[in-house]
Amino acid sequence: xxxxxxxxxxxxxxxxxxxxxxxxxxxxxxxxxxxxxxxxxxxxxxxxxxxxxxxxxxxxxxxxxxxxxxxxxxxxxxxxxxxxxxxxxxxxxxxxxxxxxxxxxxxxxxxxxxxxxxxxxxxxxxxxxxxxxxxxxxxxxxxxxxxxxxxxxxxxxxxxxxxxxxxxxxxxxxxxxxxxxxxxxxxxxxxxxxxxxxxxxxxxxxxxxxxxxxxxxxxxxxxxxxxxxxxxxxxxxxxxxxxxxxxxxxxxxxxxxxxxxxxxxxxxxxxxxxxxxxxxxxxxxxxxxxxxxxxxxxxxxxxxxxxxxxxxxxxxxxxxxxxxxxxxxxxxxxxxxxxxxxxxxxxxxxxxxxxxxxxxxxxxxxxxxxxxxxxxxxxxxxxxxxxxxx
DNA sequence: TCTGGGGTCCTAGGACCC
DNA sequence: TCTGGGGTCCTAGGACCC
Numbered sequence: 180x181x182x183x184x185x186x187x188x189x190x191x192x193x194x195x196x197x198x199x200x201x202x203x204x205x206x207x208x209x210x211x212x213x214x215x216x217x218x219x220x221x222x223x224x225x226x227x228x229x230x231x232x233x234x235x236x237x238x239x240x241x242x243x244x245x246x247x248x249x250x251x252x253x254x255x256x257x258x259x260x261x262x263x264x265x266x267x268x269x270x271x272x273x274x275x276x277x278x279x280x281x282x283x284x285x286x287x288x289x290x291x292x293x294x295x296x297x298x299x300x301x302x303x304x305x306x307x308x309x310x311x312x313x314x315x316x317x318x319x320x321x322x323x324x325x326x327x328x329x330x331x332x333x334x335x336x337x338x339x340x341x342x343x344x345x346x347x348x349x350x351x352x353x354x355x356x357x358x359x360x361x362x363x364x365x366x367x368x369x370x371x372x373x374x375x376x377x378x379x380x381x382x383x384x385x386x387x388x389x390x391x392x393x394x395x396x397x398x399x400x401x402x403x404x405x406x407x408x409x410x411x412x413x414x415x416x417x418x419x420x421x422x423x424x425x426x427x428x429x430x431x432x433x434x435x436x437x438x439x440x441x442x443x444x445x446x447x448x449x450x451x452x453x454x455x456x457x458x459x460x461x462x463x464x465x466x467x468x469x470x471x472x473x474x475x476x477x478x479x480x481x482x483x484x485x486x487x488x489x490x491x492x493x494x495x496x497x498x499x500x501x502x503x504x505x506x507x508x509x510x511x512x513x514x515x516x517x518x519x520x521x522x523x524x525x526x527x528x529x530x531x532x533x534x535x536x537x538x539x540x541x542x543x544x545x546x547x548x549x550x551x552x553x554x555x556x557x558x559x560x561x562x563x564x565x566x567x568x569x
Numbered sequence: 570t571c572t573g574g575g576g577t578c579c580t581a582g583g584a585c586c587c
Numbered sequence: 588t589c590t591g592g593g594g595t596c597c598t599a600g601g602a603c604c605c
Contacts, residue, residue, distance in 0.1 A: 192605095212573075221573050223605090236605080242570040282576090282605045366603050399579060400602090423576085430573060465597090475572070481598055516574090 181347060183300055185288040186322045186330035187271060187307065190339035192284035193255055194226035196263050199316040208232060208250040213240040215252050218432045223255060227339055266315055274307050279327075285334075287327050304342050325350060326412035331363055350410025355382040362407055372396070381408040425459070426467065426518025427451040434473045434511030441512055442499060448517045449498055453491040454548045456519065462487040463519035466494070468501045473511035480505040481520065488519060491544045 189195065193211040198204045208229035213220025220240040232247035243250070264283045271278045274297065275288035290303055297303035304321040311319045322333025324345040332354075336343040345353050358380050359365070359373045376395060378384050384392070385408045392401035407413040427448045435441050456462070465483040480501050488494045498517045506512075 219571090219573075223573075237572080239570055239572065245570075284605075364603070368602060397580075422578095426575065428574065477600090479599065483597065514573090518575090 180292055181325065182289070182291045183323065183325060183347075184327050184330045185275070185290050185300070185304060185307070186324075186327065186334040187286055187288060188320050188322075188334045188338070189267065189284040190318045190320055191224050191226050191230075192264075192317070193224040193260055194229070195317050196260055197251075197253055197255075198226065200259070204251050208234070208247050209253065210234055210240070210243050210247065210250045211253050211255040213252065213254060215240065215244045215248075217254075219430050263315065263317070267311060267317070267319070270307070270311055270314060273310070274303060287330065290323075301342070301344055304344075308340070308342065326410075328363070328407060328413040329353065329410055332357070332361060335361075335363075345410075352410075354408050354410040355380075355385050357381045359384060362404070364403065364407070364413070369396070369400075384408045422520065423461075423522045424467075424518055424520040425452060425455055425461070425463075425522060426469075426516055427455075428469055428514055428516025428518075430471070430514040431512070434513050436509075436511055438508075441502075441506075441515065445499055445502060445515055445517065446495055448515065449491060449495045450548060452517055452519060453488075453494055453544070456488070456494075457545060457548065459522075460525050461522040462489065462525050463522045464488070465520040466497050466501065467516075467518045467520055468498055468505060469514065469516035469518070470502070470505060470512060471514035472507070473513050475513070477514075478505060483521075490541055491548070492540070494519075 194209040197209050197211060198207075206228065207226075208231070209226040210222055210229050211225075212223035217240050222234060222236055222238045222240060222243050224236060225234040225238075225243070229243075229247055229250055232250070234243045234247050234250070240252070244252070260283060267284075268278065268280055268286060271286050271288055275290050275293065277289035279287040279289075281287065288307075290297075290300060293303060294300075297306060300323045304323055308319055308321060311317060318340040320334045320338045320341040320343075322330045322336065322343050322345070324330040324333050325347045329345050329350050333343040333345050334341070359378055360370060362369075362381065362384075365373070372395065373379070373384075378387075384404055387395075389401065389405050392405050395401065396404060403413050429444060429448060431444070435444070464485070464487045465481060466488065467479060467481045469477065469479050471477040482497065482501055484497065488497065494517075502515070
């Protein structure tokens with residue numbers, strides 16, 4: 180049986196959720212990401228009305244305000260977006276037993292062999308689109324193709340509220356007709372390389388030998404490009420295996436120079452990471468610290484320990500020691516972050532670390548983390564001093 | 570107009586072991 | 588008697604995605 184995939188992608192997701200929840204925003208340019216006057220905020224999502232002013236994702240809010248001063252600016256509500264996302268993913272699951280969620284607002288559906296239930300792929304896509312709209316008030320763009328990579332490209336062709344079908348057998352022709360800028364997985368640096376080598380279209384890349392592609396782009400990426408421009412399955416994305424990580428970071432409105440202020444922020448970030456770790460039933464032996472200085476230069480330090488992190492105290496001790504080793508004093512700090520890599524499921528052995536005193540400490544920490552999560556402003560200092568007093 | 574936050578994957582090179 | 592090659596683990600940095 181011929182494999183067939185749908186890529187379903189919500190249109191301007193965060194902005195559309197806001198317009199659904201607040202009818203007074205409908206038809207207006209909505210910009211989610213920050214309020215006018217916020218320093219160092221960027222646009223997370225711009226509604227299609229806002230895009231007409233030239234506003235787009237990743238643009239600094241200050242620039243968006245210049246382009247679109249009358250827009251509706253919002254900081255956003257991730258909890259609400261996640262809730263809406265779950266509703267939509269549940270709908271996707273009605274149409275395919277194999278839904279691979281790629282991010283909060285998009286997924287691949289393996290729709291191979293679903294004809295008997297939903298009719299031909301185009302019909303399935305139309306049913307899916309109208310069900311999503313009926314049940315959630317949001318529009319979704321769908322691409323249909325014989326492999327996931329092409330389905331992903333297809334869903335972007337006729338956004339918003341689009342439906343684009345690549346007939347089996349026409350994958351290569353479709354890709355070769357696209358500009359190189361449309362290659363998913365080739366970002367700004369690669370686009371620069373394309374320009375440098377005079378590669379304007381996918382067809383230009385198609386004409387290069389595998390050897391040339393490898394010499395320009397490296398082994399893995401060269402192979403990826405070779406396959407992508409032929410309309411072959413080019414799997415850039417996670418196949419479900421592989422390592423996972425968990426991190427939190429914060430950019431400050433004004434660069435920090437004060438050690439105590441920096442340590443307090445670092446502790447705050449460790450709390451966030453620890454809270455998520457405790458709720459995930461995962462563990463990790465590798466910590467990372469990220470520092471971005473006022474000049475935007477960014478450094479990352481990692482360290483792997485023999486024993487996994489199991490309490491906030493341990494996490495904070497390790498993170499702050501690594502931070503102090505890496506930190507160049509006197510340079511303004513724009514961002515700090517901390518994370519855990521190579522996450523694995525909590526082992527039986529780890530359970531032994533939680534007996535007696537360890538268990539008591541962990542319970543206390545869980546309480547503090549819970550309080551701080553509920554009342555972030557009130558409990559922060561208390562949390563830190565409680566731990567410091569031990 | 571200076572550039573968020575949370576992820577994934579790839580590469581190159583060093584340490585160490587057999 | 589100054590030097591092989593493979594495997595594994597680890598670190599730092601970069602590119603990309605939404």
